[in-house]
Amino acid sequence: xxxxxxxxTVRRGLVPVLEGARIARADVNRPDLRWPFPDRxxxxxxxxxxxxxxRRSKYILADLDTxxxxxxxxxxxxxxxxxxxAPGVFHHAKLPQAKHDHVVLQTENGARIVFNDPRRFGAMDxxxxxxxxxxxxxxxLGPEPLGNSFDGFSLTTALEGKATPIKTALLDQRIVAGLxxxxxxxxxxxxxxxxxxxxxxxxxxRIHSLVPIIRDVLTxxxxxxxxxxxxxxxxxxxLGYFQHTFxxxxxxxxxxxxxGCTGTIRRIVQSGRSSFYCPTCQR
DNA sequence: AGACGTACCTGAGTGC
DNA sequence: TGCACTCAGGTACGTC
Numbered sequence: 345x346x347x348x349x350x351x352x353t354v355r356r357g358l359v360p361v362l363e364g365a366r367i368a369r370a371d372v373n374r375p376d377l378r379w380p381f382p383d384r385x386x387x388x389x390x391x392x393x394x395x396x397x398x399r400r401s402k403y404i405l406a407d408l409d410t411x412x413x414x415x416x417x418x419x420x421x422x423x424x425x426x427x428x429x430a431p432g433v434f435h436h437a438k439l440p441q442a443k444h445d446h447v448v449l450q451t452e453n454g455a456r457i458v459f460n461d462p463r464r465f466g467a468m469d470x471x472x473x474x475x476x477x478x479x480x481x482x483x484x485l486g487p488e489p490l491g492n493s494f495d496g497f498s499l500t501t502a503l504e505g506k507a508t509p510i511k512t513a514l515l516d517q518r519i520v521a522g523l524x525x526x527x528x529x530x531x532x533x534x535x536x537x538x539x540x541x542x543x544x545x546x547x548x549x550r551i552h553s554l555v556p557i558i559r560d561v562l563t564x565x566x567x568x569x570x571x572x573x574x575x576x577x578x579x580x581x582x583l584g585y586f587q588h589t590f591x592x593x594x595x596x597x598x599x600x601x602x603x604g605c606t607g608t609i610r611r612i613v614q615s616g617r618s619s620f621y622c623p624t625c626q627r
Numbered sequence: 628a629g630a631c632g633t634a635c636c637t638g639a640g641t642g643c
Numbered sequence: 644t645g646c647a648c649t650c651a652g653g654t655a656c657g658t659c
Contacts, residue, residue, distance in 0.1 A: 346652060346653085347652060347653090350652075378635070378636090378653095378654085378655090402653080417654090418652090418653090419635095419636095419652090419653060420636090420637095420651070420652055420653055421636090421637075421651085421652085444637085461636095461637095462637050462638065463635085463637050463651090463653095464635080464636055464637080465635070465636070465653060465654080466653095481654090481655095507630085508629085508630070512630090515653095517653090517654080524652055524653070525651090525652060525653085526652060527652095570652095571652075573652065574638085574639075574651065574652080575638095575651085576652070593652095615630085615631070615632085616631085616632070616633090618650085
């Protein structure tokens, strides 16, 4: 489920306990998530210090002092939870979620960071920091929506001639990296653009208008700690609360809240994903 | 090259 | 209660 705001929320939660900390112990409880873990992952993590925690699109990147970067993707249901270690004090019964605790990192200063992912669409990999941008999973990503290289001109170029619906285009991580189903629905609603409209048929003016809306939606969502529908939790286990601000996503049958609009939110399916929109004000 | 469907996996919710 | 079914925030990959 995590899109850019949820991943950024997780990253910010991890920074205080992980950045600058040394990994004293790594428990890898299964051989794979979506793909096999890299060879000897636990050994390569043990003793490493995390110099910096970055985010690229929906990936968290932990630069290690070993010259490698730990790449983390949360997939649909991944969580990173921080527990304070209480070694030898009290070993209580496993919490229900513990069933899917696949990787556990313990820092020298006594924090436990648990990667839990029931659906196992998540991923972890280790690769040289120097060439991390060339990593297979990162190489084709488009611009960061909150970064400087993302603007109306670059988006116009990226959408040029595209026969695909704008909904599908904005989900394409090569066009802009980090949006997912929720935030594309929210962006298009705020922009009053129909998700069904072909990308190539949008005027330059409307494409330019998308840029600040994308930034606003993502920024608002990050401030709210992301959206918690089912799985997303912040690193302290708390819910995000941006879902209370949804104007379109998951609001089928509800009244449209756009100024002066009396329409009703509809749900359609595009490339196999639900799109929520108001046919009255989104054209 | 680009568009589309399929696959990966578990769990929550719904209707019978 | 139980069972069958649908749906879910992502994305790589095969096929056309």
